[in-house]
Amino acid sequence: MRRKLARHGAVAASVLAAATVALAGCSSSSSSAASSTSAGPASSNQVVHLTITDWDNGMPAVVAAWNKSHPDIQVQLIKPTGTGYTLYNKLITDNRAGTNPDISEIEYQALPEMVANKVIISLNQYIPSLSSLYPQAALGLVQFQGSTYGVPQNICPMVFFYRTDVFKKLGLSAPTTWAQYAADAAKIHKANPKEYLGNFDAADPEWFAGLAQQAGANWWTTSGSNWTVAINDAATQKVANYWQGLVNSGVISPEPSFSTQWETDMNKGNIVGWISAQWAPNQFPSIAPSTSGQWTAAALPAWTAGDKTVGTWGGEAEVVTTSSKHPKQAAEFVQWMNSSQQGLNLLIKNVEVFPAATFAQSSPELQTPPPFMSDQPGYNSLMSSISTGVRNFQMWGPDASVTFSSYSDAFASALQNHTSFVSALNSVQKATVNDMKNAGFQVTG
Amino acid sequence: MAIAGRKKHSSKLPVLFVAPALLLLALFTFAPAIYAFYLSLMKVHVTGGLLGTSTAQVFAGMSNYTSTFKDPQFWSSLERMLLVAVIGIPVTVVLATVFALCLDANGARLTTVSRLALFLPYAVPGVIASLLWGFLYLPATSPIGGGVFDYFGNRTIFFTVANVAVWGVIGFNTVVLYTALRALPPDICRAAEVDGATELQIALRIKLPQIAPAISMIALFSLINALQLFNEPTALKPLTNAITSTWVPLMRVYSDSFVNNDIYGGAASAFTLLIMTVAVTVAGGAVATRLTRRQSS
C-alpha cells in the first residue's frame, strides 16, 4: 500500500526543479499512506497485501497458488538482485528506513545476525509449535533463546558427486573416507595430469564450514549470554591441513566453484568430482551440460569409515521482518509455504527443494530423481538417509558476515601466496572475535 | 581567461543558471556526505542477552578511523591502487591524445567506425565485464595465451587490472579530447597548412598546445578515477584468488557498507581515502595549472 502510493509521486519528478516539487509531493503522499494503513487492518474483509523477497526461480508458481486460494492475503514476489550477504546487508540497511518487504528468504547462517540487528521478529505469537514437524537439527537453526525466528524450508546436506565413467576407467569406487579421497585424487591426476578430482573453494565459506561441521568443529558455542568462538579449533585445523596437503601436491584445483575457470573445467571434463550438496543437480545443467548422464551422487567421504556425520552447504528459512505491517498474515504464509504438505509439494515441484520438515521427506513428489540425476533413481532416498547424519554448529554467530568475508580473503590470499591455511584460520578467528567484541557481545575465544 | 566575464552585468541569469546545479548538489551529494561523515563517527552497540535485547547506534569517537589507520590491509590496498594508477594513467592519457589527434587528422579514414569502436568498451556494462574477461584471461578458454601466461600472478595482476581499466575509459577520454579539437577554430590550422606545415607538425605544434587544458583535465580526472578504482578489480575478483574483497580502498568501503553490515567503518575508510585524495588532487591540480600556464604563455 505504502509502496504503491510512494511510486505515485514519481510523476512529479519530470520537471527541472524536480527536487523541491518531488520532496513536497512525496511527503504528502507518504502521510496519506500512513493514515490509510492505520485504518487498514481494522476491517476484516479488507485484502492484505504482502511482499516477499525470494531469489529462487520457481517461486512465481508457489506464490500464485497461494494467491489463488487466499483472496484475503495477496502476496507479491520480489526477486532480489543480490543474494547472500549482499541481500542481508540490504535488509539491514533498509530496516533502518523501515522499507523492507514483509517476508524474506534467509540462509540459516545469517539468521542470528538478522535477529541481532532487529531485522526480523519472533514468530512465537503467530505460529504453533514446530517441534512435531522438524528434526532438532533444523529447529536449532531458527530457534534462539526460546523464540522461533523463521520457518525452515530445506536442508542441504553435503554430497559427493563424481564422474562414473572416469572412476570406472580407473577401477575406482566412490571414496568412503577422506584418506581414500586423497588417494583417488592423486591417482586420477597421475593418470591424466589435466584431471582433478575436485576443487578447494576459497570463495564460499559455507562450503568450508560444512566440511568443518562434519569434522566436529563448533565455531560458535553459547552459554547464557556468553559466546565462545573457536573457528581455529582442532577439528577445523584438521580440515584445513588436509586440504592444504591436497592443494600443495597439485592434485586438487584451487579454483572456486561457480568461477568461469571451474565451470569450463567441469564441462570439459577436467574436473571429475565435486564436493557439493543436495541441490547440485539443479546447477549441473548450466555448469556441465556436456557431461550429462555421467555423474553419480554418493555420501560424503568420512573421517573414520562408517561415520555418517555430515555438514550442510546452503539451506534457508523464511522470516517475517520488523518492517511488516501485517506480521500475522505474513507468518501464516510462511508457515503454509514451508511446513504444510501443499506448500512443500509446490516447493518440491517448482523449486526442487529437499524439505526440512520430516513428514515431507517421504512425499511421493520425491520419488523421482531430479532430471539431471535420472540415471540414479534413488537420489532422493539417498538424500533422506544422508540428512539423518546432519550436524550443525551449536549456533551461527551474530556476525557471520565478517567471518565469511574474512574467510574468502584469507584463504584466497593463502592460495595465491602459497601460505599456511592454519594461519588463514587464525586471522578469520581474530577478525570474528574483534568484531563481536567491538559490537558489544560478550565473547571469549 | 582574462576576457571572459570581464564585463560585469547586473543580470540575474548566471545565478539562476547555477542555482539548479547547486541545489541538487546540496540535496543529493553534500547532505548525504555530511550524513556519511556523521555515520563514520558512530557504531552499532548491542547490549543484553545473547543476541542483544537492545541494538543501538552509539557515538564511537574516532575509533572507526583509528582502526582503519591501524589495519595493515588498508595500507596495502592503497599501495595496490597506486600501482595500478602508475601503470594506467599515463597509458590512458597518451593513447587518448594520440587517438583524438588521429581522429581529427586530415585524411584519416575509418574515423566514424574507429570512434565507435574506441567508445564501445565504455558502453559495456560491468555486469558482463567479469564474464567477458574471464573468457579472455582464464587458461581454460583464453585466446590470448592465458594457458601459458598467468594473467593473475602476484605481479601480472596489476597490469591485468590496469589493462581492463584503460580499455574501459580510453573511448571516454578520446571523445572528450576529440570534442576539444572540434571546438578549435578551423582558421589556425588552415593558416599553418598554407604555410606548408605537415599534418604531424600541425597536430603536435598547433593542436596539442591548444587542447592542453583539456588534456590536463582528463589527466586530473583519470587521477581521481584511479583513486576511486573499484569497477575493474571487482569485475575480475570472481575469476581469481589474487583479488580479495579489500584489494583496493573502495572495495573495502563497498564490502563494509554493502556486505559486512558496517556502514560506519566503511564511511571512515572512505573519508580517510578522501582526505588523502584531496591532498593528492590539490597537488596534482597545482602542477597541472602550472604546466598549462607555461604552455599557454
Place this chain on the structure above:
Amino acid sequence: MTTTAIAPGRMTGKNAAAGGSRPPRRAINWRATIILLIGGLYCVLPALWILVAATKSNAQLFSTPPYAPSSLKSFDSNMSGILGWNGHIFLRWWLNSLIYAAGGGILSTIIAGMAGYALGKYTFTGSRLIFRIIVAAVLLPQILLAVPQYLLLAKFGMTNSYQSVILPQLVSPFAIYLCKIYAEAGVPDEIMEAVRIDGGSEFRIFWSVGSRLMLPALVTVLLLQFIAVWNNFLLPFVMLNNSSLYPLTLGLYGMIQPTGGQPNEYSLVIAGVFLAIVPLAILFLSLQRFWRIDLLSGGIKS
C-alpha cells in the same frame, strides 16, 4: 587563454557544406588511419566476444572456443529466451533503463550546460567558490554516498521510485567542468557583445549563441551521462525493491547470481547485454553528426 585566438568564422556556405573545416578530398593519411585501426581493434575485440557469445547456448558457452560463433539458431533462441523471460520483464527493464538514462541524461546535460555557461562566461559574487565546490564534489565516491542517499530519501518516502534513481544523478561535476571550459574557449565574448549591442537579453545571448556554440560539449555530456546512467548499477541497487522498476543492469545481474537453487542463465544474460548495448551504439552514431558544428557556427556567425 584560447579565446583571444578565436576570430569569427569566415566560412562560406559552400565550404561548410563540403565538409566543415576540412578542405575537400585529401590523400589518405595512412599513419593516422593505421593507429586508429589498431586502437579500434584493441577496444572492439573484447567487446566482440559479446556478439559471438550471444550465438551460443549455455552448453556451448563453456565448451566451444570463445571466438567461434555457434549458430543463428542459438542466437534466435537466446533472443526469444531473454525477451520472453519471466513474463517479458526484460522489455520492462529495457524501458526503465531508457527512462532513467534519457531522463537523467537530458536533465543533467541541461543543468550542466547552464551552470557551465554561467561559470565560464560570467563573473559574479562567489562564482569562483561555487565552481570549486562543484568540482570538489567529484571526489566523493558514489559508494560512500549511496547508502546515506537511500536513508535520506527514505525519510521522505521517496525510495523505490523512478525519481529516487534519477534525482541523485542529475548533477555531474565532471559535466559542469567540461561545459565550463568549453564555454570559456568556444563562446567568444565578441559575439556575445554583438548580440548585447543589438539589444538582446542575456537569456537570448545564451539561447541563440551560447547554447549553439557549446553544442559539441553538450552532445559529449549527453552521451557520457546517458551511458553513465544506463550502466549505473549501485544506485538502482540501493534504491529499488521492486523488480518492475529495475533497469537492465540490475535485472540482468540478478539473473546470474549463484543461488544454490537454480541454474544461471548466462546465455540469456549475454543476449540481454547485447540488446542493451545496441541502443547505445545507435545513440552514439546519431549524435556524432553534432560534433561537426561548423555548419551551425558558420550560420550563426554570418
